[in-house]
Amino acid sequence: MLSMSKSVFSRMTLQGTLYARNSARATPATAHLEGDTLRLFWEDGQDVQSMARCELSEPMGETARTLVLPDGQRLEFQDPAALRALAEWETATGRSSLYGRVHWLEQRWAAVLVAGCLLLAALGLGYFKGVPLLADRVARKLPDSVSVTVTDQALGILTKILRLKDSTLPAERRAILETQFRAMAAEMDPGSGRNYRLVFRSTLIPNAVALPDGLVLVTDKLVEMSKDDREIYGVLAHEIVHVRERHGLRSVLQNSAVFFVWTLLSGDISTVAGAGAAVPTALAESRYSRRFEEEADLGAAEYMVRVGWGTAPLRNILSRIDPEDRHLGGVEEIFSSHPMTEKRAQFFDAYEKSRSGH
Amino acid sequence: MKEWYYALNGAQNGPVDGTEIQRLRAAGILEDESLVWCNALPEWTAFRFVPKEFFEEPAPSAETGLETAAGIESALPAGQTAVDRTERELAFEFKGGAGEYFRIWIVNVVLTLLTFGLYAAWAKVRTRRYFYANTLLGGKPFDFTGNPVAILKGNLIFGALFIGYNLLLQFYPIAAIGAFGLMLAVFPWLIWKALQFRAHNTVHRNVRMRFHGTLGEAYKVYLGLALLVPFTLGLILPYLGFRQKRYLLNHMAWGNSRAEMRGESGFFYLTFFKALGIQVLVFMLNIALWIGAFAGLKLAEKADGNPPSLIFALVGLGSYLPMFAVALYYQVRTGNYAINLTQWAGVGRIRSTVRARDLLWMYLSNAVAVLLSLGLLAPWAKVRMARYRASRTLLVVSGDPDQVAQEVAREESALGDAGADALDVEVGF
Numbered sequence: 034m035l036s037m038s039k040s041v042f043s044r045m046t047l048q049g050t051l052y053a054r055n056s057a058r059a060t061p062a063t064a065h066l067e068g069d070t071l072r073l074f075w076e077d078g079q080d081v082q083s084m085a086r087c088e089l090s091e092p093m094g095e096t097a098r099t100l101v102l103p104d105g106q107r108l109e110f111q112d113p114a115a116l117r118a119l120a121e122w123e124t125a126t127g128r129s130s131l132y133g134r135v136h137w138l139e140q141r142w143a144a145v146l147v148a149g150c151l152l153l154a155a156l157g158l159g160y161f162k163g164v165p166l167l168a169d170r171v172a173r174k175l176p177d178s179v180s181v182t183v184t185d186q187a188l189g190i191l192t193k194i195l196r197l198k199d200s201t202l203p204a205e206r207r208a209i210l211e212t213q214f215r216a217m218a219a220e221m222d223p224g225s226g227r228n229y230r231l232v233f234r235s236t237l238i239p240n241a242v243a244l245p246d247g248l249v250l251v252t253d254k255l256v257e258m259s260k261d262d263r264e265i266y267g268v269l270a271h272e273i274v275h276v277r278e279r280h281g282l283r284s285v286l287q288n289s290a291v292f293f294v295w296t297l298l299s300g301d302i303s304t305v306a307g308a309g310a311a312v313p314t315a316l317a318e319s320r321y322s323r324r325f326e327e328e329a330d331l332g333a334a335e336y337m338v339r340v341g342w343g344t345a346p347l348r349n350i351l352s353r354i355d356p357e358d359r360h361l362g363g364v365e366e367i368f369s370s371h372p373m374t375e376k377r378a379q380f381f382d383a384y385e386k387s388r389s390g391h
Numbered sequence: 392m393k394e395w396y397y398a399l400n401g402a403q404n405g406p407v408d409g410t411e412i413q414r415l416r417a418a419g420i421l422e423d424e425s426l427v428w429c430n431a432l433p434e435w436t437a438f439r440f441v442p443k444e445f446f447e448e449p450a451p452s453a454e455t456g457l458e459t460a461a462g463i464e465s466a467l468p469a470g471q472t473a474v475d476r477t478e479r480e481l482a483f484e485f486k487g488g489a490g491e492y493f494r495i496w497i498v499n500v501v502l503t504l505l506t507f508g509l510y511a512a513w514a515k516v517r518t519r520r521y522f523y524a525n526t527l528l529g530g531k532p533f534d535f536t537g538n539p540v541a542i543l544k545g546n547l548i549f550g551a552l553f554i555g556y557n558l559l560l561q562f563y564p565i566a567a568i569g570a571f572g573l574m575l576a577v578f579p580w581l582i583w584k585a586l587q588f589r590a591h592n593t594v595h596r597n598v599r600m601r602f603h604g605t606l607g608e609a610y611k612v613y614l615g616l617a618l619l620v621p622f623t624l625g626l627i628l629p630y631l632g633f634r635q636k637r638y639l640l641n642h643m644a645w646g647n648s649r650a651e652m653r654g655e656s657g658f659f660y661l662t663f664f665k666a667l668g669i670q671v672l673v674f675m676l677n678i679a680l681w682i683g684a685f686a687g688l689k690l691a692e693k694a695d696g697n698p699p700s701l702i703f704a705l706v707g708l709g710s711y712l713p714m715f716a717v718a719l720y721y722q723v724r725t726g727n728y729a730i731n732l733t734q735w736a737g738v739g740r741i742r743s744t745v746r747a748r749d750l751l752w753m754y755l756s757n758a759v760a761v762l763l764s765l766g767l768l769a770p771w772a773k774v775r776m777a778r779y780r781a782s783r784t785l786l787v788v789s790g791d792p793d794q795v796a797q798e799v800a801r802e803e804s805a806l807g808d809a810g811a812d813a814l815d816v817e818v819g820f
């Protein structure tokens with residue numbers, strides 16, 4: 034089309050509706066387009082304008098287009114024949130714009146299909162590879178002061194939410210556990226210079242939480258529930274992996290990325306589907322979280338087998354903490370942040386067997 | 392009677408009568424340089440240049456008496472022979488297609504993701520233009536003239552606020568509470584800006600719409616009154632809804648045709664208490680439902696089989712749905728009331744007959760369709776909604792529509808094109 038010389042334009046005649054400047058009064062009008070010249074005729078007047086000085090709205094499906102003249106008059110074209118003529122005139126004069134190119138894409142189902150497939154591929158690649166990689170890089174770049182601040186704040190929040198009180202465990206018992214914990218950290222994460230420390234608090238639930246700067250919080254209940262200190266060391270190994278691999282910061286970053294992309298995608302979805310629009314983010318984030326748990330489980334199993342304790346202590350304490358979990362399945366598992374207890378136990382079992390086979 | 396308008400603190404006020412303008416000047420609220428305008432003046436004029444006799448009221452003429460009798464308060468220049476004032480209905484119509492919009496939508500999504508969100512502003516303009524230009528009133532399209540850069544500006548500010556807030560929440564949760572309060576304080580300003588932007592960029596028949604509500608009132612109805620909710624045990628809620636709707640509608644203008652909302656808050660209270668009554672009933676049924684579910688759960692536990700999740704999902708849906716339905720009922724009833732009681736000077740009034748049960752069905756079926764299609768049916772759902780709303784909206788014109796349109800013209804405003812460079816944010820109305 035670009036090779037067409039400027040002299041061969043056919044003259045286009047378009048039917049439209051004319052409005053005077055700032056007026057709602059509609060008048061039928063005929064426009065003749067020839068090159069850059071617009072000749073306008075209506076019931077009691079005529080006008081000649083240069084198209085270069087007029088503002089023509091972008092093409093969009095079969096939608097009406099408007100031409101705003103420099104003096105504020107406005108021409109509206111709704112007739113399909115007029116829309117076609119305008120498009121031809123644009124091709125002939127070589128006019129193009131951002132939205133013009135977008136329109137070219139929109140008109141073609143094949144292009145739309147290709148774009149859709151590319152989109153799916155990009156989303157998949159981003160979700161499975163891009164976001165985790167990026168989050169890992171960023172988490173490594175963040176200064177230590179960030180981890181320290183996050184840890185301070187998180188400890189404050191945990192204290193309030195879980196109603197944490199000072200530990201009632203005997204001091205010597207805590208000292209034994211902490212010494213072992215430091216030794217494990219030095220072995221599992223050598224040379225990182227992280228300030229690994231164990232903090233005991235009392236609350237109703239058995240739990241252990243790893244915070245980014247190396248603080249691991251253990252509740253008295255967990256210690257009391259264990260029948261063997263190796264069970265506690267298994268849990269601590271799991272938490273050390275969380276710290277070493279920066280899972281805390283990485284999950285914040287990954288979930289933010291998911292949220293950002295979802296905001297870009299879901300504008301239209303939330304207006305027509307209401308609260309249902311939040312379901313996919315929950316799905317996407319829980320998968321990330323389960324990945325981290327699996328990584329921590331693997332690291333813990335590795336450690337336990339290496340020091341010769343086997344994964345039995347881990348399986349035992351898991352079944353004691355979460356006995357009810359065994360019956361659940363289906364819907365909850367998709368949304369849950371931790372892999373199901375039974376699956377984890379099976380994993381520990383399988384890992385140990387594969388190791389002893391060698 | 393002359394209708395006077397005056398500019399105060401960057402906002403346009405009125406209409407008031409000439410006596411009121413003189414009183415405002417005497418009280419020192421208006422100054423000699425303050426801009427005032429009535430339809431007998433060619434443009435906005437400083438107070439001191441307006442001849443004193445302009446403020447005096449002339450004896451009522453037979454003509455104006457006739458107009459009032461027909462129930463029309465016209466801001467249009469007097470002198471037209473009002474012959475035909477029979478009411479006629481002008482239909483709204485949405486003629487966009489799901490297939491066409493699907494292609495626009497998916498190209499928008501792809502480009503937005505490829506540009507890491509920068510294209511979102513251009514995508515929004517294109518979407519809005521599609522829905523405006525395919526909405527016809529009396530066969531003539533609307534147009535959206537918003538500049539993507541203004542929307543990009545809004546997006547960037549909003550994005551920065553959001554990221555900043557989340558960082559605070561992660562690192563200094565206490566400070567985040569303060570920041571949240573600050574954002575709450577900015578909220579009415581954002582709504583005000585967005586209303587100006589939307590109205591200013593809506594064109595129908597070469598005449599722009601305009602929003603001339605004041606920032607002060609935005610703060611009053613979106614923050615001041617809202618803060619009273621806990622102290623009035625929520626009893627102020629219907630009044631709040633009424634004031635917000637009135638703020639939106641009462642300050643709209645299409646050229647020189649100003650909208651005036653004539654509704655009363657009484658209707659909001661009536662609907663509110665009706666809805667509340669149904670809600671209480673639903674709540675009691677819910678309690679029964681939950682008790683039943685727990686009993687069922689105990690049985691299932693004894694049988695040691697069925698996963699309880701399904702029971703809970705059904706009970707959850709069963710209690711959430713009626714609540715959603717009642718809230719929708721209240722929204723739709725009061726929304727229709729406010730729109731239907733708004734008179735557009737010299738043009739007529741809009742009649743909305745949108746029904747809550749239709750909307751409920753559409754929301755539900757849309758949600759199912761969108762979820763099952765992994766979002767691909769979202770464009771179809773949006774087109775369907777637009778088509779429904781348009782099919783239940785009419786403009787009742789008092790007179791021959793072409794005659795009426797001839798009298799509508801752009802109103803020159805002292806504010807200039809204040810809305811043009813406003814920023815736009817997505818706030819639900």
Ligand SMILES: [Zn+2]
Nearest residue numbers: 271275326329
């Ligand atoms: Zn973990």
